[in-house]
Amino acid sequence: MSSPTWNRRKQSARRVWRLLRRDRAAMVGLILLALFVTMALTAPLFADRSELQAAAGRNNPDLASPSGKFWLGTDEIGRDVFALLLWGARVSLYIGLLATVVAVLIGSVLGLIAGYAKGWISRVMLAIDDFFLVLPFIPLAIVLALLLGRSPTIMALVIGGTFWAGGSRLIRAQVLSLRERGYVERATALGASSRHIITRHVLPGVAPLIIANASLIVPGAILAESTLAFLGLGDRFSPSWGKVLEGAQSSGALTLNAWWYYLPPGLCIIGMVLAFTLVGNALERIFDPRLVGR
Amino acid sequence: MNIRLVVRKLADAVVLLAMVLVFNFFLFRIVDRDPLARYRGRSKLSQEQRAAIIKRFGLDGSKWDQFVRYMSRTIRGDFGRSFDSTKPVSREILDSLPNTLLLIGISTVLTIGIGLWIGIRAGWMRGGRFDKISTPATMALYGTPEFFLGMLFLAFLGAKLGLFPTGGVTDPAGHYTGFSALVDRARHLVLPVATLTLGYLGSYSLVMRTSMLDTLREDYLTTARAKGLRDRDVMSRHAVPNALLPSVSLIAIGFGFIIGGAITTETVFSYPGLGLATYRAIGNTDLPMMQALFMFSSIAVIVFNVFADVVLTFLDPRIRVGA
Amino acid sequence: MSPPLLEVRDLSVTYSSTRGPVPAVRGVSLRLEAGETLGLAGESGSGKSTMTMALLRLVPVGTIVTGSVTLAGEDVLAMKPGRLRAVRWAEAAVVFQGAQHVLNPVQRIGRQIREAIETHRGTNKVSDLLEQVGIPRWRNDAYPHELSGGQKQRVMIAMALACDPQLLIADEPTTALDVMVQAQVLQLLADLQRDRGLAMIFITHDLSVLSTVADRLAVMYAGRLVETGPAKQMLRGARHPYTKALAAAFPTIGDLSSRLAPSGLAGDPPDPAAVPAGCTFHPRCPIATQECATATVELRELSAGWEAACLKL
Numbered sequence: 058m059s060s061p062t063w064n065r066r067k068q069s070a071r072r073v074w075r076l077l078r079r080d081r082a083a084m085v086g087l088i089l090l091a092l093f094v095t096m097a098l099t100a101p102l103f104a105d106r107s108e109l110q111a112a113a114g115r116n117n118p119d120l121a122s123p124s125g126k127f128w129l130g131t132d133e134i135g136r137d138v139f140a141l142l143l144w145g146a147r148v149s150l151y152i153g154l155l156a157t158v159v160a161v162l163i164g165s166v167l168g169l170i171a172g173y174a175k176g177w178i179s180r181v182m183l184a185i186d187d188f189f190l191v192l193p194f195i196p197l198a199i200v201l202a203l204l205l206g207r208s209p210t211i212m213a214l215v216i217g218g219t220f221w222a223g224g225s226r227l228i229r230a231q232v233l234s235l236r237e238r239g240y241v242e243r244a245t246a247l248g249a250s251s252r253h254i255i256t257r258h259v260l261p262g263v264a265p266l267i268i269a270n271a272s273l274i275v276p277g278a279i280l281a282e283s284t285l286a287f288l289g290l291g292d293r294f295s296p297s298w299g300k301v302l303e304g305a306q307s308s309g310a311l312t313l314n315a316w317w318y319y320l321p322p323g324l325c326i327i328g329m330v331l332a333f334t335l336v337g338n339a340l341e342r343i344f345d346p347r348l349v350g351r
Numbered sequence: 352m353n354i355r356l357v358v359r360k361l362a363d364a365v366v367l368l369a370m371v372l373v374f375n376f377f378l379f380r381i382v383d384r385d386p387l388a389r390y391r392g393r394s395k396l397s398q399e400q401r402a403a404i405i406k407r408f409g410l411d412g413s414k415w416d417q418f419v420r421y422m423s424r425t426i427r428g429d430f431g432r433s434f435d436s437t438k439p440v441s442r443e444i445l446d447s448l449p450n451t452l453l454l455i456g457i458s459t460v461l462t463i464g465i466g467l468w469i470g471i472r473a474g475w476m477r478g479g480r481f482d483k484i485s486t487p488a489t490m491a492l493y494g495t496p497e498f499f500l501g502m503l504f505l506a507f508l509g510a511k512l513g514l515f516p517t518g519g520v521t522d523p524a525g526h527y528t529g530f531s532a533l534v535d536r537a538r539h540l541v542l543p544v545a546t547l548t549l550g551y552l553g554s555y556s557l558v559m560r561t562s563m564l565d566t567l568r569e570d571y572l573t574t575a576r577a578k579g580l581r582d583r584d585v586m587s588r589h590a591v592p593n594a595l596l597p598s599v600s601l602i603a604i605g606f607g608f609i610i611g612g613a614i615t616t617e618t619v620f621s622y623p624g625l626g627l628a629t630y631r632a633i634g635n636t637d638l639p640m641m642q643a644l645f646m647f648s649s650i651a652v653i654v655f656n657v658f659a660d661v662v663l664t665f666l667d668p669r670i671r672v673g674a
Numbered sequence: 675m676s677p678p679l680l681e682v683r684d685l686s687v688t689y690s691s692t693r694g695p696v697p698a699v700r701g702v703s704l705r706l707e708a709g710e711t712l713g714l715a716g717e718s719g720s721g722k723s724t725m726t727m728a729l730l731r732l733v734p735v736g737t738i739v740t741g742s743v744t745l746a747g748e749d750v751l752a753m754k755p756g757r758l759r760a761v762r763w764a765e766a767a768v769v770f771q772g773a774q775h776v777l778n779p780v781q782r783i784g785r786q787i788r789e790a791i792e793t794h795r796g797t798n799k800v801s802d803l804l805e806q807v808g809i810p811r812w813r814n815d816a817y818p819h820e821l822s823g824g825q826k827q828r829v830m831i832a833m834a835l836a837c838d839p840q841l842l843i844a845d846e847p848t849t850a851l852d853v854m855v856q857a858q859v860l861q862l863l864a865d866l867q868r869d870r871g872l873a874m875i876f877i878t879h880d881l882s883v884l885s886t887v888a889d890r891l892a893v894m895y896a897g898r899l900v901e902t903g904p905a906k907q908m909l910r911g912a913r914h915p916y917t918k919a920l921a922a923a924f925p926t927i928g929d930l931s932s933r934l935a936p937s938g939l940a941g942d943p944p945d946p947a948a949v950p951a952g953c954t955f956h957p958r959c960p961i962a963t964q965e966c967a968t969a970t971v972e973l974r975e976l977s978a979g980w981e982a983a984c985l986k987l
Contacts, residue, residue: 187367188367188370190604190607191367191371191607191649191652191653191656192371192374192607192649192652193607193610193611193648193649193651193652194607194608194611195610195611195614196610196611196614196629196641196644196645196648196649197645199629199633199641200378200379200382200641200645203382203633203636203641204378204381204382276494280494280496283496284496284498284611284615287496287498287615287618288614288615288618288629288630288633289630289633289634290633299496302496302498302499302502305502306498306502306618306619311502311505311506311509311510311517312505312506312509312510312517314506314510314511316506319499319502319503319506323495323496323499323502323503326494326495326496326499327491327494327495327496327499328494330493330494330495331490331491331494334490334493334494335490569775570770570774570775570776571775571776571777571778571779573727573732573770573776574768574770574776574777574778575778575789576732576762577730577732577762577763577767577768577770578762578763578789578790578793578833579759579760579761579762579763579764579790579793579794580759580789580793581759588781588789589778589781592778592780592781593778593779593780596780666780667780668779668780668817668819669779669780669817669819
């Protein structure tokens with residue numbers, strides 16, 4: 058990329074950071090995020106991965122309440138809940154982020170095409186978009202997961218593959234409005250190829266929107282994953298927070314008042330979703346499309 | 352009333368429905384590629400036995416034959432037999448349907464009503480005490496998986512404090528009749544309804560609040576105030592009808608999620624409805640059940656969407672056919 | 675001499691914004707007799723709309739309004755909310771700029787007009803009002819987006835007259851309209867005023883429009899009045915340098931000499947939050963001298979009923 062463009066990008070990035078810093082809600086979100094990322098990264102320091110396996114809990118008391126040895130007690134097969142929580146951060150973050158990347162990729166590409174292409178292609182894409190918006194997500198995701206498998210990566214792909222619909226619509230609208238502004242016409246008149254136009258003119262105009270949209274898809278993806286895990290999909294021995302909750306539900310922890318089993322993972326889900334939502338809302342405010350190009 | 356527009360929306364819905372049916376067919380054909388794989392001693396099966404099994408699952412003939420058979424059966428209401436209970440799927444669904452309708456019906460009305468009300472009030476008096484309390488609260492609710500909420504209710508209000516039953520739709524030991532039977536049912540509904548309602552009102556209230564804030568900047572509110580209207584009337588007669596418009600489309604999309612929420616909520620409370628049936632079907636890989644449930648939930652969402660679209664045309668006079 | 679319909683004394687309006695207090699109107703005084711038309715002119719941001727909104731206390735929450743506003747003998751700024759709401763529209767009504775979103779897009783215009791009548795328990799009929807402004811009766815079922823700019827403006831006028839006010843505040847009623855429609859609307863306003871004996875404050879940034887409409891003229895700059903006086907004489911020969919520049923910017927139709935005169939003023943109006951010291955206009959003034967940057971400038975009477983705020987006169 059040429060130097061003046063690169064400087065401009067750096068400047069806008071700095072401006073975004075400055076605006077973010079002033080937003081108190083966004084800062085709360087960022088702090089929470091830092092907390093969870095730290096949890097995920099430092100998991101091996103507190104507990105070995107083997108503690109997630111069935112064998113790990115064999116010699117431990119089942120559903121034991123928190124103590125000096127087990128900070129958050131144990132689950133119904135004796136595994137250390139604190140370990141489950143820390144490693145769960147990894148799984149939840151991984152799936153949430155990967156699903157978002159997939160959704161944003163599909164949505165952006167389709168949105169760009171739908172906005173840029175003319176005529177029937179655009180209309181067909183709108184119809185497909187409508188179709189995916191209407192399909193009830195959970196049943197569809199369940200079926201796809203049954204079909205394709207239950208590993209975290211597959212789950213992420215399934216979620217991403219069903220979540221792209223809303224974003225593509227926004228991007229299409231933005232592309233259309235950018236086109237109206239004449240950048241595209243001028244570039245075409247000057248003889249630029251479609252590819253050049255898309256990457257140099259349309260993409261930078263759409264990029265902020267994509268970023269803001271992505272940060273708001275992450276919470277949805279995390280919630281979706283936790284729901285699917287709760288319903289039985291997902292890996293029991295590398296559990297996401299949702300999966301831990303499923304364990305709590307099916308083991309009767311609710312009626313046995315084993316609060317250490319279900320309260321922490323649930324609160325963590327809420328915390329992480331809130332974190333991304335707060336930051337995402339702030340980014341959306343900063344990148345308000347009404348201000349782009351002024 | 353714009354009849355042409357309503358007809359057009361209905362036509363769109365029918366097309367969407369057809370797409371769903373086709374999609375459903377192909378999806379489950381792919382999932383259920385080889386029914387023979389389910390049989391343990393399959394290597395010992397004779398040719399006739401294999402053919403009989405394939406025929407039983409409707410997998411004989413060309414793809415087109417299968418599709419026609421699928422469509423004709425679906426229209427007649429024949430969804431095959433459950434792998435789990437071997438009862439006809441349509442029977443299972445009809446048994447569970449009323450419970451779920453009750454749960455989703457009440458919850459949807461409550462969540463939309465309460466959610467919108469909170470959003471209107473918080474947005475109108477932005478920065479006020481109500482806004483300062485309700486907005487973080489609804490944000491937290493928005494980020495809460497509804498089943499976690501259900502778990503908390505069950506654990507604390509149900510198990511620990513014993514205020515409400517912890518599951519089911521009626522008390523099997525109670526043998527209630529008449530009015531007390533109604534009360535029994537109601538008691539069993541309280542926690543699931545509370546779960547679904549609170550679980551989803553966050554998004555409605557936040558969207559409505561944003562919408563109100565956008566509407567607050569409009570000039571026609573100044574006109575209304577200049578006419579000598581009370582603040583209350585400016586809000587209800589001018590701000591709200593306009594602020595509602597973006598909410599309506601999002602309400603329609605939200606319904607798809609409420610359906611998903613019904614699945615998890617019924618699971619938490621062992622509430623015998625379509626949601627619990629879905630959960631069981633997943634656990635047992637009961638394909639005919641899942642296929643039928645998938646179709647019905649899609650239909651429900653489509654119907655709700657059409658309803659919301661039609662409502663929108665009543666609320667916004669600027670919408671025209673072909674716009 | 676009968677008391678004036680409207681008497682404004684030392685009115686100041688200060689917005690509260692995230693950057694601090696912003697004085698949009700600074701010490702404006704004027705009077706309006708019944709049936710009189712006052713033309714209020716100035717650039718965007720001069721405070722003319724703000725001032726007229728403040729007359730009925732139609733300012734955003736948190737805005738500070740000081741001074742005194744006496745309408746038909748009552749002190750508007752001291753009114754209780756109930757009395758204020760009764761006075762609004764019934765004593766003084768505002769004709770907003772129809773091209774903006776001043777009409778509720780999801781309500782039929784007939785209903786919006788009727789709302790004004792019902793709020794004040796008036797007796798007028800919507801169809802009569804529409805007829806008076808030249809809109810066919812059957813249009814009362816229309817939604818705002820189905821009407822043209824000129825029609826929307828007429829609807830606003832009809833709505834403003836719904837409760838038979840004594841004072842009409844017309845805020846740039848012709849600005850977004852094309853010339854033909856402009857002339858029609860101006861004629862309509864003139865006729866209505868004559869028939870009903872209305873007093874009017876006509877806000878605009880285009881002085882040429884005021885030549886036929888106004889009895890007296892008041893020119894605002896950066897929240898202050900810089901010149902007031904009899905309209906015809908002022909337009910023919912303005913005294914304050916700002917008024918001269920404003921008049922030159924809009925040539926009068928039929929007056930060839932004005933088309934050839936140099937027009938346009940360099941620079942921009944000052945940021946209300948940071949006005950220059952001394953005479954607010956001095957940075958852009960063609961005849962400014964050293965003392966204009968430091969001395970305080972007040973409105974001084976030049977002849978009967980004609981005042982200007984300039985040290986050089």
